[in-house]
Amino acid sequence: MSQTTPYPAASAGSIAVLSGDVTARSPRGLRASRNRRLQLFRVVVLLLASAFFLVPFLAMVEFSTRGTGVDAARTLDAWRRIATYPNLISAIITSLELSVLTSVASLALMVPTMIWVRLRLPRINRLVEFVCLLPLTIPAIVLVVGLVPVYAWVNYLSPGPLKGSSLVLTFAYIVLVLPYVYRALDAGLRAIDVQTLAEAARSLGAGWPTVMFRVVGPNMSAAILNAAVLCVALVMGEFTVASLLNYVNLQYELNNLGQADASVSVAVAVGFQLFVVALLVGLSFIGRRRGSKEA
Amino acid sequence: MTDSATMVGGRPSGGGRRLSWSWLGALPFFVYVGLFLLLPTLVVVFGAFVDPSGRPTTANLSALGQDFVVTSFKNSIVLSAESGLIGALLGAVVAYAIATGRPEGGLRRTFVAASGMLAQSGGVTLAFAFIATIGGEGFITVLLRGQGIDVSPTLLFGLSGLTIVYAYFQIPLMVLVFLPALDGIRPQWREATETLGGTSWHYWRHVAVPILTPPFLGALLLLFANAFSAYATAAALISQGSIIAPLQIRVALTSETIAGQENVGKAIALGMIVVVGVVMALYTLLERRSARWLKK
Structure with a gap:
């Protein structure tokens, strides 16, 4: 060669x-x-x-799109049948809710933490990075084993209406998306001069919340959007934790359906894949527009 | 840099009180990862050494010596090595084809973005995609049957089938990891070789390959760890049985009926941590070595 x-x-x-x-x-x-x-x-x-x-x-x-029988014509029958599986629809809604919860919660945790560490605790920057990238090294399947007793407590402590609800998966998902959120936000923070921005804001009398949410935050909105989209894509595709902790989400239901009605489950899988592609393409367009505006 | 950071508050920091306030800002993060990342990891590590009533024991670890566990680890290693090697070789070729194009071209941007998505594509959807392709009634299977070639209906449920499926996310991961290394190669090095009378062969043999070997091996290790950790795709493909270690954990988690065996899953999980840990440590060493030449 x-x-x-x-x-x-x-x-x-x-x-x-x-x-x-x-x-x-x-x-x-x-x-x-x-x-x-x-x-x-x-x-x-x-x-x-x-x-x-x-x-x-x-x-x-x-x-x-296969029809039944030999040489049957192409049909969208399987696609239409999606609506006849209420469990599937509610699983899709659950996964959408999970992805919103995970994006919001992980950003609420990570954006202030990362800005704060940059400004006030630069010494532990490497430590935070190491911890955030850990979930790439610890396989999700291993993490699940350790999460079983943790989730027994989560279930015990969660208030009535939330007991047994799949939405508690958010806690585990925040950890799973941590490396991706960290990298996206890190890239955003590297691109701006956080120190100078914060100093300028502080010297004009801004408090720390103003610095974070009205000065530094808006300057890294592209990175925040990037992180949120990655969260959505990852959470919508998550199977390992949900299936082993026995909480129903889209992929869990999809896998079950695969055994009962293969064509419908494959149709949903196509839809899911198109959804991910659309998310990422949309993101790249927004990113490019922003990039050219700044240039 | 550090100076301006400590001056941001308007006053120089350093007093014990101010320091403790600063730490408070990072507290939510550390509490959170402590509860949902470090605690589960410790549960696995310590759980592997205690019996269900909490007394220390080595019984879980000796359960690791059982034939079916050893076989599943062996299978996992073979699968990870094979899919890693295939992914690394093919991925390197694709990465080279991308790296030699225009650096700002649309083609490159498209392939890099697609690789980013495909490298994460492992899961139920990927399992379905391959069932629809080379499964019993898959597109390619039907196509080949028309030509009189039979694809084994159980292909997808064995190690070789998994290797093919894993290549689907290993190759794109290789592209992402190896592209920066290829970009680090400078055209001047080739020109220097030519000025000294070297041929293409000399250039590859004495310049490019030696420089690219550490990043290649590093990427290979990363791919190994990636396949070794993967669970969802295999779980969706193989609903019964447990030919690889992650599926062995599923058995341990879903059938905790055998008395005294509750913590065997933790021992298997610990075994996986050890394998991935060793591989990632080697990877870090290699990374450091390749950074010497390919620094930007």
């Missing part, structure tokens, strides 16, 4: 020297032919990769 995949140092301009047969053997001519082989290699690799990643998704679309 190493000989056929040369480095792209050749510039597009060097193609101009290609024609002469003397120059073809010169280093610049060599570079031009190397460049062409590189472009071919890139096209082939990226096409194959796209196929590998698109085919399973398209197969789901195909699967969910």
